[in-house]
Amino acid sequence: MKCDTEQPSCRNCQKRRVPCVTTDLRRPERNGRRTEPKGRRQSRNTIPTPEGSRHTATDRGNPLSTDQQMPRSPSATPSPTSHLLAHMEHDSAIPSIFTTPFQNGSQQSSRAHQVNDSNVGSTYQTSSTDLADGTRDTRAEADQTHQNSKLLFVTDKSRSRLQIVGSGSSIYVMAHWLDLFFAKHSYWRPIYPYFQQGLAYSIEVPLPFLHTLPQLPTPSQTTDYISTFFSQFYPIYPIIDRSMLERSLETLGPKLEQQPQRFAPEDYPSLACLYAVFSIAADELEGCPTSSGATYLEGAYFLYAHLVALPYVTSVQALLLLAIVLRHRNKDGASLGTLGQAIRIAQSIGLHQHMSAADVIGSSSENGAMDVASQTDLHSRIWWTAYILERTMELETGRPSAIRDSECNQVRPAPAATHRNDGPRFDYFGSLVQLAQIQTQIIELFYTSKQRRETKELLHEMGRLDRALLDWTVQFPEDIRPGRDIFCAEEEYHLATYVTLQYHQTFVALHRPALMSATPWLRSRVNHLCAGTPWRGRLRYALCIGAASARAGLKALNDLLLYAKASRLITANQTLLLTLVLAIYVTRIPTSRMNASDLAIVVTFAQEIEQDYLAMGQDVDFANGLGILRTQLSEHVRLTKANLSQTSSSGGAATVVQEPSDDDMSMDLIPDFDLSSLDDVWPSLWTDDLSGLYVNDANQDTLSAYLLGVPRMNN
Structure with missing residues (x-):
């Protein structure tokens, strides 16, 4: 201390x-x-x-x-x-x-x-x-x-x-930034301590001691659960085949009805797969966490030791399904731990390496080659599902990765079948694999590279990855293209919305430095260091791009609720991230004509996810932090409007803002300051959290003002 x-x-x-x-x-x-x-x-x-x-x-x-x-x-x-x-x-x-x-x-x-x-x-x-x-x-x-x-x-x-x-945990870092920005305002209570109170819910999975394993659902419920999983989740998570689930039902159903229950060691991974699928489907049918879903989750988690003790393919499938259940119940910490175990087992049995039919002993016959081909395709789907999940959650939480791309040569699988005639025709899973590879480059750029980067190199890489994200959307049909409104069938709407949110979340991660940097400083460096490059224009407005991504993501979620129905694919944590991004934009651009509408979006979604968190059992203080955020943000906008109105009236004319992003309240700096002298410092800010920014230090006070756009305390 x-x-x-x-x-x-x-x-x-x-x-x-x-x-x-x-x-x-x-x-x-x-x-x-x-x-x-x-x-x-x-x-x-x-x-x-x-x-x-x-x-x-x-x-x-x-x-x-x-x-x-x-x-x-x-x-x-x-x-x-x-x-x-x-x-x-x-x-x-x-x-x-x-x-x-x-x-x-x-x-x-x-x-x-x-x-x-x-x-x-x-x-x-x-x-x-x-x-x-x-x-x-x-x-x-x-x-x-x-x-x-x-x-x-x-x-x-x-x-x-x-x-x-x-440091990649955007929710924590953005909460830090908001508290730093408002440190001088008497009406602002720090929100970061409230957000910390969600720790227990995220990482803990309270389990009862089970004397008997849960019984399988009734035949009609089983049919509904399996159909729901393969229509709603399988296009995104194609890690288990329907034929395998049906065989497991035939084998394990009678054993569960026996008293006492007797299982062979190899039965436990298959049973855990069944429980996890039933848990996901039960929650999806109701659109919210259910007691049935919790019961099956407890059954699957109770078998965790058996999955680790038998480190084979079925155990990897069960662990991945369990990680998915936890993630979509907003238990990201517990999900990451389970996912990491699945990845380690997958690597130990070679799922990260491509295996051709010729490499397998006994595959020379025609039937043997077909079996090996189907197995290698399944292994590819299992590995890439783990890869997508790991990259998505690494981008959200900033946790260290368990996957090194240099050690993997697994090929991409064939498009996953949807098991229904009216299912989606587009390969959502394949597109998410490509997006995950772009996310890997973003993670490497900001968080994992040991190479020290200059501001110029960082900006150029940001521009290149920004272009890569735009090019990634070209493969999508017009009616489901990320970045645009969605006009697909209701049965496919949740899939298109999920991919759209992943796209906007990736944009937010890429342009997060612009959200929390002093706009005049960043624009001056972009103008100077990116002159003659094709991405200079977009990087100048990176702050607006981040805000536009947050707006578009929240609109896509709203459209899903209007034109289809809620899906457990979308987590409250994703909504919270986009809400915080828009909250930062509201604080940064007080003269925007859309300020009131942006505030209304923030208040609406903050209130909704506050209720969602309380319903799922999240800590009350964590949920209260969202209420405090929207109340204080509304007060900030009200006071800012009053001050701007008074200034405009005293000047006799309304103030005209040539470039909205330059209207940064915190920039009370000296024009003669050599901004290039800070080029070595700026990249390091995005490889660390903001907890070390002590505003009672004169040097750090100046850095915060010039680089983070935070009002100086020492004035």
Whole structure:
């Protein structure tokens, strides 16, 4: 636990001339070590610091002089921005973003002068500073500068739960950004601590101890469940054949009716597949989580140990189906764990490698070759389903990947049959495989690459991937093309909507830096670094592209509810992500003529998913965070409109905004500042979470204003 990131001693200890002791809450028996947030390590070498502030500690009589204990940053010529870095008083209170609403008053007041360590997702890191003698380990410093952990430790109010998410977790990072943006506004209560309270629901699957396994549904229900699965889910998740399910029913039905129940070891994976299919279908028929679906989920999860103990193809199928059930009940944390186990088993039995019929012993006969061909096609479908799920959830949560593309050579499967004459004619599964490969490049660009990228390279790659996403849609028929309105048959509407949401979610992930960057800075760099490239125009309006994707995704969801019916393919977490994107756009562009309509969309969907979360058993505080978000956002828009109206009236004429994206409330910066000096810092912001952005630091304050578009605290 640390008060701030001053090296080698925190400010409070420097002021009081006492030894500075750092403790590690995870390892209380060891001495802790100190480090700075990653963005700030670079910022001190990038932004010129006034000579006067360099000696502040010494002038106050502090024996731990910065000049003596730490190497100086390279000197810089005086610049017009030097006054931006004026020294901030050490005793200034930390803004409310770093406090939690789940503590009593005395606890809050005791934290008035330090960063809260429990409910702001503290990132535990290792320092390269030797606290004993103040010497610096240069080798460790270099290692830490170039190896970004990209991990954020999230806990809830119980403090007994801890989970790692990555910097790619858009929901957490966007909530951080909103709290930073509104840190100076008295009406804003931080929403990030509320969002953390969803941790338990996401990762935990409470299970009763089953004395007997659940009975299979009645024959009529079984028929409905199987038909529902293969019509509603199979085109997206073609991981199990209908003939296999029917054989399992014939074999396992009589065994379940026996007392006591007796099963062979190989029966358990097949039984888990049945339970998972029934759970998915039961919820889909009702359009919401059901008690029947929960019962079959418990039965499938109860067999988890048997699936791991028999690591073969059927176990992989069962684990993937179980991961799908959990994902569509918004238990993303538990789903990721199950998915990771499925991928490891799939890799151990070679499903990630292509196997031709000639490679299989005993496949020389015609019937043997046909069997091998069908099996290899099934294996391909199983592997690519795992790949799609893993890439989608990695993009959403930022968790480390279990798949390395360089180790896989599995071919794409043939288009999956729909098992019904009036089923969809388009190969949705094949298109999702292609989208997942684009998502892989986005993940590599922002989160997993160890190569340090310059701003120019990052912008060029963003432009190329933006073009790839646009080209990906060309293969779709006009009536289901992502990015346009959907006009297909009702039976296919949920499939087209799901793919459309995946498309817009990928666009949001690609253009997330533009959503949370200072627009004038980003546009100036795009104009300069992307001149002559075909993607310069679109990158200039990347903020608008992200907002348009959020709007289009929410409209597609609304159309699904109007013209078809709700589907469990669409999760509340997907809706929440798009809602947060549009909420950020509302805060960034107060003069937009669509501001009121965008706010109405945010309020409507936030209220709806709040009710959905409560109905499925999510933490009440998490759901309340959505209510607080929409209330505070409405207040922000109301006050902004009043201020703009007053300004317009006093000026005698309405203000004309030439470029909407430039109307950024936070940009009260100096025109003469050399924006290119921040090119080395900007890429690093998107490989880390925002929990290290301490707004009581002068250097970080300036970085936040120029790069993140966050209002400066020190003014």
